[in-house]
Amino acid sequence: MGTHETNARLVEQVIGLTTLVVGMTRDVVEAEGLTESQANLLWLVDPAVEPLSLRQLAARLKCDPSNITLLSAKLEEKGLAARASHPADGRVRTLVLTEAGEGVRERLLAGAYERSPFASLGEREQQQLHRLLGKVLDAAR
Secondary structure (H helix, E strand, O other): OOOHHHHHHHHHHHHHHHHHHHHHHHHHHHHOOOOHHHHHHHHHOOOOOOOOEHHHHHHHOOOOHHHHHHHHHHHHHOOOEEEEEOOOOOOOEEEEEOHHHHHHHHHHHHHHHHOOHHHHOOHHHHHHHHHHHHHHHHHHO
C-alpha cells in the first residue's frame, strides 16, 4: 500500500483529471442537449453488450435506483432510449438505446476521444494506465 502522502497526491490528480475530462466533454454534452448525468447514463448503455439492469446502472453511477428511473424517463422523452425487459429475465428492467440514442452515444464517444487527455500517452502507457485504473476501480467495488 502507498503512503498517506502518495495516496493524497493520487486523489488530487484524479480530481484534476475528472475536472479536465468533464470540461473537455461539456461542449459535446451540451450540443446534444443533455445534462452531464444523462450523458453518463447514455455512455454506460453499450448496445454491443448484454444490457445492464437499471439497478446495475445505478450501482455503476453510484446513485440511487430512483435517479436512474428519472434519467431513463428523460432519455425516453428525448427519444434516445427505452426501458425494456431483460432478454434473459423478463422481471428485470433494462435501458436500451434507440437508433437516435445510438447516434448520440457515438457522437459523445467521438467527442471524448478527440479531446482525450490520454492522447499524450503512447499505446503501451495507455494500456498500463487502463490496467491500473481497472485494478483500483475493481477494488473499490
